Amino acid sequence: MPVGRLQGPIGLVGLGLIGGSLALDLQRQGHGVRALVHRPATAERARQRGLAQVVDTDASVLAGCRLVVLALPLDRLLQPPAELVAALPPQAVVTDVGSVKVPVLERWRRLHPRFVASHPMAGTADAGVEAGRADLFRGRPWVATPAVDTEPEALAVVRALAESVGACWLTCAAEAHDRAVALISHLPVLVSAGLLLAAERGAAAAAPTCDLPQLVRLLASSGFADTTRVGGGNPELGVLMARCNREAVAEALVAYRASLDDLERRLLASDWDGLQAELERCRRLRPEFL
Amino acid sequence: MPVGRLQGPIGLVGLGLIGGSLALDLQRQGHGVRALVHRPATAERARQRGLAQVVDTDASVLAGCRLVVLALPLDRLLQPPAELVAALPPQAVVTDVGSVKVPVLERWRRLHPRFVASHPMAGTADAGVEAGRADLFRGRPWVATPAVDTEPEALAVVRALAESVGACWLTCAAEAHDRAVALISHLPVLVSAGLLLAAERGAAAAAPTCDLPQLVRLLASSGFADTTRVGGGNPELGVLMARCNREAVAEALVAYRASLDDLERRLLASDWDGLQAELERCRRLRPEFL
Numbered sequence: 087m088p089v090g091r092l093q094g095p096i097g098l099v100g101l102g103l104i105g106g107s108l109a110l111d112l113q114r115q116g117h118g119v120r121a122l123v124h125r126p127a128t129a130e131r132a133r134q135r136g137l138a139q140v141v142d143t144d145a146s147v148l149a150g151c152r153l154v155v156l157a158l159p160l161d162r163l164l165q166p167p168a169e170l171v172a173a174l175p176p177q178a179v180v181t182d183v184g185s186v187k188v189p190v191l192e193r194w195r196r197l198h199p200r201f202v203a204s205h206p207m208a209g210t211a212d213a214g215v216e217a218g219r220a221d222l223f224r225g226r227p228w229v230a231t232p233a234v235d236t237e238p239e240a241l242a243v244v245r246a247l248a249e250s251v252g253a254c255w256l257t258c259a260a261e262a263h264d265r266a267v268a269l270i271s272h273l274p275v276l277v278s279a280g281l282l283l284a285a286e287r288g289a290a291a292a293a294p295t296c297d298l299p300q301l302v303r304l305l306a307s308s309g310f311a312d313t314t315r316v317g318g319g320n321p322e323l324g325v326l327m328a329r330c331n332r333e334a335v336a337e338a339l340v341a342y343r344a345s346l347d348d349l350e351r352r353l354l355a356s357d358w359d360g361l362q363a364e365l366e367r368c369r370r371l372r373p374e375f376l
Numbered sequence: 377m378p379v380g381r382l383q384g385p386i387g388l389v390g391l392g393l394i395g396g397s398l399a400l401d402l403q404r405q406g407h408g409v410r411a412l413v414h415r416p417a418t419a420e421r422a423r424q425r426g427l428a429q430v431v432d433t434d435a436s437v438l439a440g441c442r443l444v445v446l447a448l449p450l451d452r453l454l455q456p457p458a459e460l461v462a463a464l465p466p467q468a469v470v471t472d473v474g475s476v477k478v479p480v481l482e483r484w485r486r487l488h489p490r491f492v493a494s495h496p497m498a499g500t501a502d503a504g505v506e507a508g509r510a511d512l513f514r515g516r517p518w519v520a521t522p523a524v525d526t527e528p529e530a531l532a533v534v535r536a537l538a539e540s541v542g543a544c545w546l547t548c549a550a551e552a553h554d555r556a557v558a559l560i561s562h563l564p565v566l567v568s569a570g571l572l573l574a575a576e577r578g579a580a581a582a583a584p585t586c587d588l589p590q591l592v593r594l595l596a597s598s599g600f601a602d603t604t605r606v607g608g609g610n611p612e613l614g615v616l617m618a619r620c621n622r623e624a625v626a627e628a629l630v631a632y633r634a635s636l637d638d639l640e641r642r643l644l645a646s647d648w649d650g651l652q653a654e655l656e657r658c659r660r661l662r663p664e665f666l
Binding site: 207209226227229256258259261262263265266267268269270271273274275276277278279280281282283284285286287288289291292296297298301302303304305306307308309310311312313314315316317318319320321322324325328329332335336337338339340341342344345346348349350353354356358361362364365366367368369371372373374375376 | 497499516517519546548549551552553555556557558559560561563564565566567568569570571572573574575576577578579581582586587588591592593594595596597598599600601602603604605606607608609610611612614615618619622625626627628629630631632634635636638639640643644646648651652654655656657658659661662663664665666
């Protein structure tokens with residue numbers, strides 16, 4: 087895509103992990119970056135880090151931007167302050183970075199004529215104004231979910247943005263996106279959290295005949311650590327995902343239950359050949375997802 | 377523990393990840409190491425790697441050993457060849473490294489008077505004669521599960537072995553060990569395998585309205601990779617664990633189901649405060665297991 091599509095200053099609303107990382111990449115490319123943040127302390131720290139040429143807590147900072155990226159948490163994105171909506175230049179292309187797309191698209195297609203729903207799928211465990219880092223998006227998917235009324239030229243601008251930071255551009259329907267992330271991103275949080283809670287619950291059930299609660303803590307190794315990582319992560323984020331993608335997550339849980347039931351049935355029936363076949367299928371499947 | 381407890385040559389049966397790693401550590405300490413392996417090609421390669429002073433496929437290689445470590449897979453440990461049992465010096469201390477302890481203890485307490493059931497909890501994804509590496513056990517738990525008739529002096533010898541390679545010694549009842557590993561090691565395999573199968577199953581259920589099977593593969597990221605790592609591992613190992621620890625794994629699945637049901641109930645009821653509280657509990661719990 088021609089870099090020319092990204093002319094003029096680029097506005098960023100929010101300078102957390104995604105906003106801050108975008109800011110660093112875009113400035114390195116020579117773009118003017120103007121940022122709107124919520125708190126004065128964040129603005130001060132963002133200026134110290136050099137995340138943008140201009141950082142302000144007043145939405146008027148976005149005046150003159152030709153592209154504005156709403157790098158906000160899902161809840162604030164779904165209930166945007168009126169002064170933010172009012173300050174978005176009508177001729178600017180506006181996109182978001184939310185990890186659920188159906189409710190965002192529903193809300194924002196009515197709020198701005200040039201809105202494009204998108205989701206750069208890059209993340210670390212970090213958050214906040216210290217989290218942004220260069221090259222976060224390189225090689226990662228950046229999914230846009232255009233609606234029938236999404237303007238093709240606006241979509242092309244967001245694509246130019248994604249490709250300028252090295253992301254792999256793809257588009258799909260918002261419903262397909264939300265189902266996919268329910269299966270590969272939101273379901274794992276619940277599956278993993280359930281494991282942590284079960285280790286605690288199962289150990290407590292055996293006490294006081296033995297000190298199982300202490301023993302499970304002593305013996306847990308890297309396998310347990312890996313399998314429980316996303317379940318032991320940010321609770322606010324986990325709840326936001328579940329809340330904003332409730333139906334797709336509920337559907338994903340139905341699929342999960344069916345798979346687990348099947349494995350359990352084989353265990354209880356001592357169907358070791360069947361269990362072996364399922365685990366072999368898993369070993370073949372996993373590399374396709376990496 | 378006095379190193380003097382480990383006098384005389386030490387016998388290793390099997391030179392895979394555990395046996396090979398022990399061999400390297402023990403030789404570095406100046407111990408004589410004599411190893412019994414199954415296949416001539418393994419013996420040849422073990423000699424090339426310098427894993428032991430003597431490597432043979434004939435069980436008579438164990439003659440004169442004062443301590444023998446059975447570093448065999450669970451199935452071979454539970455059905456040991458008669459010539460192996462016959463070749464174990466009656467005055468030697470014999471221990472194993474199996475990851476399930478009740479059936480091992482039941483079998484081996486009848487086979488050898490100085491048997492001590494133990495489980496060094498160290499592992500990598502590697503297996504076979506190339507897998508052994510120095511310092512595998514440093515800082516890792518080494519659990520012994522003595523029975524009422526386990527000889528205290530034999531237990532002290534195995535403790536000296538564990539501590540000489542830097543492992544953290546602990547003892548508990550075999551039943552408690554098996555319940556603990558069911559929760560923190562065997563349950564995670566099923567939970568994680570279930571997630572891989574569900575991503576496939578859930579995506580297939582939505583097709584052909586959209587290409588969800590392809591989309592989930594494109595969008596899966598590090599969270600999915602971590603949560604599915606143990607489920608996509610060695611199928612033979614997974615089946616062995618399940619088979620040898622069936623009842624404890626079935627109990628662990630009951631605890632898991634209760635925990636997952638609770639999370640799902642909160643999702644379906646839109647009980648976001650409750651879900652948040654559970655995920656906060658998970659975030660507090662996880663560091664206790666690391």
